[in-house]
Amino acid sequence: MFYRESGDFKKTYQKDSQTFPIKFDRWRYYFVMLVAFVVVPMFLTDYIANAVMIPFLVWAIAALGLNILVGYTGQLSLGTGGFMAVGAYATYKLMTAFPGMDMVSVILLSGLITAVVGALFGLPSLRIKGFYLAVATLAAQFFLVWLLNKVPWFYNYSASGQISAPQREMFGVIITGPHATPVAGYLFCLGFAVGLAWIARNLTRGRLGRSWMAIRDMDIAAEIIGVNPLTAKLSAFAVSSFFVGISGSLFFSVYLGAAEVTEAFGISVSFSVLFMIIIGGLGSIFGSFIGAAFMVLMPVLLKNVLVGAMGWPTDLAAHFEYIIVGGLILIFLIIEPHGLAQMARVLKEKLRLWPFPH
Amino acid sequence: MKFTKLATVALTTLAVSAPVVADLVFPSLSYRTGPYAAGGAPYADGYADYFTLLNERDGGIGGVLTAVPECETGYNTAKGVECYEATKGDGALAYQPLSTGITYQLIPKTMADDIPLMTQGYGRTSGANGKVFSHVFNFPANYWSGASRIINRIMEENGGTISDRNIALVYHNSGYGKEPIPTLKALATKHGFNLTLIPVDHPGQEQKSQWLQIRRERPDNIILYGWGVMNQVALKEAANIRYPMDQMFGIWWSGTENDALEGMGSHGYKAATFHNVGSDYPVYKDIQKFVVDAGLTAGDGSNVGTVLYNRGMYSAMLAAAGAANAQEIHGVKDITSGMMRDGLEALNVTNEFMAAAGMPEFGPEFSVSCSNHGGPGNVGIQQWDGNSREWKLVGGFEAPDMELINALIKADSEAYAAENNITPRDC
Numbered sequence: 001m002f003y004r005e006s007g008d009f010k011k012t013y014q015k016d017s018q019t020f021p022i023k024f025d026r027w028r029y030y031f032v033m034l035v036a037f038v039v040v041p042m043f044l045t046d047y048i049a050n051a052v053m054i055p056f057l058v059w060a061i062a063a064l065g066l067n068i069l070v071g072y073t074g075q076l077s078l079g080t081g082g083f084m085a086v087g088a089y090a091t092y093k094l095m096t097a098f099p100g101m102d103m104v105s106v107i108l109l110s111g112l113i114t115a116v117v118g119a120l121f122g123l124p125s126l127r128i129k130g131f132y133l134a135v136a137t138l139a140a141q142f143f144l145v146w147l148l149n150k151v152p153w154f155y156n157y158s159a160s161g162q163i164s165a166p167q168r169e170m171f172g173v174i175i176t177g178p179h180a181t182p183v184a185g186y187l188f189c190l191g192f193a194v195g196l197a198w199i200a201r202n203l204t205r206g207r208l209g210r211s212w213m214a215i216r217d218m219d220i221a222a223e224i225i226g227v228n229p230l231t232a233k234l235s236a237f238a239v240s241s242f243f244v245g246i247s248g249s250l251f252f253s254v255y256l257g258a259a260e261v262t263e264a265f266g267i268s269v270s271f272s273v274l275f276m277i278i279i280g281g282l283g284s285i286f287g288s289f290i291g292a293a294f295m296v297l298m299p300v301l302l303k304n305v306l307v308g309a310m311g312w313p314t315d316l317a318a319h320f321e322y323i324i325v326g327g328l329i330l331i332f333l334i335i336e337p338h339g340l341a342q343m344a345r346v347l348k349e350k351l352r353l354w355p356f357p358h
Numbered sequence: 359m360k361f362t363k364l365a366t367v368a369l370t371t372l373a374v375s376a377p378v379v380a381d382l383v384f385p386s387l388s389y390r391t392g393p394y395a396a397g398g399a400p401y402a403d404g405y406a407d408y409f410t411l412l413n414e415r416d417g418g419i420g421g422v423l424t425a426v427p428e429c430e431t432g433y434n435t436a437k438g439v440e441c442y443e444a445t446k447g448d449g450a451l452a453y454q455p456l457s458t459g460i461t462y463q464l465i466p467k468t469m470a471d472d473i474p475l476m477t478q479g480y481g482r483t484s485g486a487n488g489k490v491f492s493h494v495f496n497f498p499a500n501y502w503s504g505a506s507r508i509i510n511r512i513m514e515e516n517g518g519t520i521s522d523r524n525i526a527l528v529y530h531n532s533g534y535g536k537e538p539i540p541t542l543k544a545l546a547t548k549h550g551f552n553l554t555l556i557p558v559d560h561p562g563q564e565q566k567s568q569w570l571q572i573r574r575e576r577p578d579n580i581i582l583y584g585w586g587v588m589n590q591v592a593l594k595e596a597a598n599i600r601y602p603m604d605q606m607f608g609i610w611w612s613g614t615e616n617d618a619l620e621g622m623g624s625h626g627y628k629a630a631t632f633h634n635v636g637s638d639y640p641v642y643k644d645i646q647k648f649v650v651d652a653g654l655t656a657g658d659g660s661n662v663g664t665v666l667y668n669r670g671m672y673s674a675m676l677a678a679a680g681a682a683n684a685q686e687i688h689g690v691k692d693i694t695s696g697m698m699r700d701g702l703e704a705l706n707v708t709n710e711f712m713a714a715a716g717m718p719e720f721g722p723e724f725s726v727s728c729s730n731h732g733g734p735g736n737v738g739i740q741q742w743d744g745n746s747r748e749w750k751l752v753g754g755f756e757a758p759d760m761e762l763i764n765a766l767i768k769a770d771s772e773a774y775a776a777e778n779n780i781t782p783r784d785c
Contacts, residue, residue, distance in 0.1 A: 047447070051440040096777060149531065149557075156777075159483065159540050159770050160533035162462045166778045177778070178470030256439060258462045260533045262560055263435060300440065303430075314430035315390035315399075 002351040019201060036190055041183045049182030050255070056296045057189040058251045063276040063288035064200050065243025070274070071283035072204055073236035074216030075125050079118075079137035081269035082144030083241050084248030085261050086114045089154050091249040092163040095176075096156060103168050103175050103253070107192065110249040111242040117144070118241020125233050129219075141270055148261045164258035176253045185254045192250060196243055201285050203239065212236050213283075244273075279329060281341025290340045298325050381692050382424040384409060384677055385445035387455040390657075392432040393561035394586035396616045397666055399657055401456055402428065404670025406656035407649050411641075412678060414648040419678055420685045422692060428656075433586075435459045442467060451698040452476050452677050458534035466778070469493045473695040474680070474702050478673045479504075479610055479632050483537055484770035486732025488703065489782040491771065495702050497676075497733030498724050499632035501609065502766065505538035505581070506758030507630055507737035508607045509545050512579050514753075521550035526577035528568060528584070528592055531557035535583045538609070540770075542581070544762055562588025569595040582608040589617035593624045603627045604741075613749065614665040618742045625744030628752070630737050633672050633721045635749045637663030641671075641716030665749060668720075675715055680705055703728060722755050728785035732767070735760060 003024050010016040020026040040053065062080060069077050090110035094101060121140040125133050148154045155163050167177030174180045175188050203209050211232040214222035223229055252259045259265070272295060280291020299321050306317035336343045388402035389395055409424045418424050427448065429441035438460030442453065452474045455461055461481035468475040469492060477485065477496045485494030513520050527542055529535030539555065546553040554577060556568050562584060569592075572580065580601065584592055589612045596606060597619060604626040608617070613629025642663065650659050661667045684693045684701025693701070706725040712718055724733040739753030775782055 047443040050443045055436070156773075158773070159537055159766075160458065160462070161536045162459075162533045164462065164466065164774075164778070178466035256435065256463060257466055258435075260435070260459050260462070262532055263459050266560070307430075314388065314428045315395075318391045318430045318432065 002354065003348060005352075019205070033194070036194075037187070041187060044182045044186055046182050049186050052297060052300060053186050054189050054250075054255045056293055057186075057193045058247050058255050059273070059276060059296050060289045060292040061189075061193050061196055061250065062244050062247035062273045063280065063292045064196060064285065065240045065245075065247060066273050067277045067280075067282065067284070067288045068200060068204070068212070068243065069236050069240035071277055071281075071287075072209060072216060073212040073233065073240075075122075075233060075236060076130065076134040077137040077240070078134050078267070078270045078274065079121060079140035079144070080244055080273045081265040081267060082141040083114050083118055083244040084251060084269060085144055085148055085265035086117050086241075087111065087245030087248030088252035088259055088265070089148050089163065089261070090114065090245070091253050092156075092165065093154065095166055095168065095253070099166070103170050103188070106168075107246055107249045107253070111246040114245020114248070115238040115242040118244070119234050119238040122234050122237025122241075125237065126230060138267075138270075141267055145261050145265060160260070162258055162260045163252065165253040168253075176257065178257065180254070189250050189254055192246060196246065197285055197289070200243070204285070208232075208235060216283075275329070277339075279332060279339055281339030284339070284341035286344065287339050287341030290344070294328075294340065295325075298328065381422045381449070382419055382451060382681060383445075383449045384424060384426050384452055384454075384674070385441070385448070385450045386426050386428045387431050387438055387441045387445075387453065387457075387460065388428050389431050389433045389456070391430060392434075393563075394433040397586055397611070397614065398433065398456060400614075400661035400664050400666035401670035401673075403655065403657035403659075403661045404667035404672075405454065405674045406670075407645060407654075407662075407667075408671045408674035408678070410649050410654050410656070411645055414652065414654065415644055419681050420691050424678075426656075431455065431457065431460060433457050433459075435463050439463050439467075446471060446473060449695075451681060451693065451695050452702070454478070454673055454677070456480065458482070458537065459532060462533060465491065465494060471695075472699065474699040476673065476677055476680075476702070478669070478676065480534065483732075484767045484774065486730065486767050487771035487782075488727070488729050488731040489771075489785060490775045490780055491731065492783060493699060495680075495726065495731045497705075497726060497731060498707075498722050499735045499737050500732060501534075501537040501583075502541040502763045503732075503735030503737050503758040503760070504609045504630040504632070505541045506545060506735075506763060507739070507756065508581055508609075509542070509549070509551075510756070510758060511607065511628075511739050511753055513549070523578040524552045524554065524575065525579045525581060526554040526556055526572060526575070527581045528556045528558060528572075529582075530562060530584050530588055531559045534585065534611075538581075538583060540766055541763060544766060545759065548759075548762065558584070558588055558592070561586060562591055565591050565595050569599060572596075572601070573599045578605065580606045582606065582612045584608070584612045584617075589614075590619070593617060593619050593627065597623045607739075610665075610669075613740060613742075615747075615749075616666075618744075618747070622744035624742055627742045629740055629742075629749075631665075631740045631749075631751075632737055632755075633668060634719060634738075635665065635668075635740055635751055637668070639717050639720060644716060645671075672717070672721055675717065676705070676707070679707065679711070679715075702726060703731070728783065735763065 003022050008023050020029055066080050069075050087110045090113040094106045124136045155161050165176045168175055173184045175184055211227045214227045215232045276291035276295045279294055281287025302321045306312045386402055386405050389398035406426045409426045413423050431438040431441050454476045458480050461477050464475055475494050481496050483500040483502045485491040485496045542553055558565050582592055603624055606627055608629035610631045618624045649655055680702035684697040687700055688697045703726055708723055722736040736755040736757055738751055738755040740749040741752040743750050
């Protein structure tokens with residue numbers, strides 16, 4: 001009944017190879033876009049924007065980036081926090097050095113700077129693999145955080161090493177700083193999230209994405225059929241870091257407005273993004289979003305239920321949050337080891353046949 | 359995406375239904391979990407208990423009941439922002455996050471939302487410049503006055519000259535720990551001592567390499583800017599290398615009962631403080647009678663009278679004084695956060711006032727003005743007595759090198775104003 005393919009004829013190759021070949025899928029996608037761009041902004045409060053939607057979008061972009069590296073190319077990375085820090089500090093330096101620069105350029109440039117740094121730290125991936133690469137990227141995490149903490153130039157010699165985002169406008173609407181409206185910040189992040197998801201989706205469907213997946217599935221075989229591991233791996237590191245850098249940039253400028261590198265971009269950030277894509281689904285765009293949603297929204301939801309609705313003491317609720325979220329992660333991974341995206345895929349297969357069993 | 363939408367809908371309904379129980383709301387962004395809970399819990403208890411006392415004994419402030427909704431931050435800035443957004447809509451009058459990191463987040467936000475931010479003995483030191491930071495109140499003392507007072511004390515103990523001394527700063531490698539560095543550098547240039555910076559990363563459980571360095575270099579004095587578990591580990595390591603405890607000085611966040619070692623391990627260790635020690639004050643009789651005996655304590659009641667409980671209570675007392683002041687200035691009982699700011703800016707704490715509040719000579723006399731939100735910066739020195747297991751005041755509340763500090767405050771706040779396009783207020 002749902003996902004009906006019969007009667008949906010494609011007359012051109014272009015239509016045949018579109019992202020959502022099934023009509024129902026396509027309409028559902030349009031519907032989600034409509035809700036995200038039109039309906040959500042109408043109901044956005046300060047709390048929903050700053051505690052729920054903006055962090056969700058920012059983490060979703062980070063998860064997308066890491067998914068390109070881990071899920072599509074098979075290069076395990078624990079340097080996400082460090083790369084986000086590079087994005088954030090690049091944004092800070094650009095915003096303070098060039099006050100006239102518009103925010104889109106600032107954020108894209110921060111992404112590019114992070115991409116360069118990421119490609120640099122991706123070089124060892126040509127020689128080391130698997131868990132050893134994870135350790136090498138872990139070194140990147142610690143090195144970058146140490147560097148940004150150590151050299152005062154990165155935080156403009158401020159007394160405490162904190163960076164804070166000055167107010168910036170775009171088309172007369174305030175995007176960053178305390179006077180930004182929740183809608184402006186949300187739509188700004190949403191624009192980046194949708195744009196980057198679109199890029200990621202199309203990259204992974206194209207030649208580059210296929211070379212990444214070839215490397216992931218068997219690097220020697222990939223080399224034999226003519227995939228250059230140098231370009232494939234480094235491009236994966238660069239694109240992934242570009243995404244992660246943009247996420248760090250938005251995290252600092254739109255979401256928090258101020259950051260301190262050891263606290264905001266520590267090793268726990270790297271792990272949490274990695275958990276997002278493992279729970280959401282490795283090698284899936286949708287999985288990045290749903291994994292980020294799970295890790296960001298679950299604690300907030302639980303906190304509001306336990307403290308707000310049930311009136312528990314805050315410390316007890318905070319501890320139970322860990323227990324419940326941890327338990328849910330276990331349950332989901334036991335039911336479906338390939339993540340929530342795989343669950344959605346199975347559901348889709350079932351719905352295609354429903355209500356007939358065969 | 360479907361799941362997201364469902365969660366959002368569920369959240370919206372919950373966030374909207376947050377109850378407003380009383381009229382004067384002082385949200386407490388507390389942390390009773392995580393590596394800093396040992397410091398966060400007693401402070402939050404003291405803060406909440408004082409407002410409970412006001413409600414039970416005086417019927418609130420000026421006849422209006424107070425409420426202290428708690429929100430758990432875990433000393434995490436992102437959670438701190440979430441807590442701020444969640445509570446600010448309930449008519450919050452003032453915020454006290456007890457975290458320098460969260461303070462930095464909230465400085466621009468509170469300025470935009472017209473809510474005062476009170477940071478007693480922490481936060482951004484240059485917030486003392488009320489011309490730039492109109493909504494930050496960090497009286498009566500800050501990190502820089504603490505650092506300067508410690509250096510003055512070291513000078514006193516060494517006959518007025520410290521040009522030949524090596525002083526090491528062991529600090530929490532975060533915004534908090536880094537705050538005193540500019541002041542100490544300026545003081546090092548002024549007095550000619552040699553400053554070594556030794557950072558300890560969050561959470562500070564592992565300090566072997568730092569103390570190896572100290573063992574090798576044997577600095578004449580150590581200044582400790584730690585928090586939570588880092589303090590205990592640092593003192594334990596110092597005891598292990600038999601570092602003379604009386605040559606070691608902590609900032610007030612490193613000078614609590616939690617930090618002192620068992621037995622005589624940390625006997626003689628000194629720390630700066632901006633308020634008096636102990637629980638020998640009339641206000642404690644009231645707290646015992648109206649709060650503890652009535653079973654209304656925020657925690658389990660075991661923290662009453664400890665250093666951090668005192669500090670939380672003192673901060674609450676200052677906030678309440680600001681609110682009462684605002685009621686008087688504006689002639690309204692149900693004040694808004696903007697009025698609260700005016701009340702704090704016109705605050706005048708005298709010894710008579712402190713005595714009337716049941717805390718005679720607990721804190722210094724000071725008055726706040728439009729340009730000075732930092733107070734006099736008078737800091738005392740307390741020393742840990744391993745025999746009686748309590749802190750004792752050994753150095754009076756004296757003014758630090760305010761000339762040097764004020765110059766640094768001016769420079770840092772003006773840099774902030776320039777970066778954020780703030781026109782300093784004219785006063």
